[in-house]
Amino acid sequence: MWIHKTLKNKVVAYHVYLANANFTNPKTAYQLGQTGTLVYVNQDTARSGWNHIGTVSDYTNSPFFLVINGVMSSKTGSTGADAMKVTY
Structure with missing residues (x-):
C-alpha cells in the first residue's frame, strides 16, 4: 500500500512490479487515485516486470493511494505485487 497526503496539482502514474x-490471480483489483478507481490485472498472464496500471490527474488536496483490494479481487489464485511505483 502507498499513500501520499500532500501531493496536489499532479498527474500521477501507477505501476506494479510482477515477477x-x-x-496467479486472474482478476486482481488494484484501487488507485483519490477516488478509489478500480483497475483489474490478470496476474497469471501479466508480463514479468513493471506494469503500468493507470494514470490519475487530479487537482485537489486529497491523498493519492495505491492498494490491492482483496474483496474485489477474484478468489482464484494468489495475489500480490513484488513492488509498487508511483511517478509524478
Missing part, C-alpha cells in the same frame, strides 16, 4: 510465479 513472482506464485501470483
Whole structure:
C-alpha cells in the first residue's frame, strides 16, 4: 500500500512490479487515485516486470493511494505485487 497526503496539482502514474510465479490471480483489483478507481490485472498472464496500471490527474488536496483490494479481487489464485511505483 502507498499513500501520499500532500501531493496536489499532479498527474500521477501507477505501476506494479510482477515477477513472482506464485501470483496467479486472474482478476486482481488494484484501487488507485483519490477516488478509489478500480483497475483489474490478470496476474497469471501479466508480463514479468513493471506494469503500468493507470494514470490519475487530479487537482485537489486529497491523498493519492495505491492498494490491492482483496474483496474485489477474484478468489482464484494468489495475489500480490513484488513492488509498487508511483511517478509524478
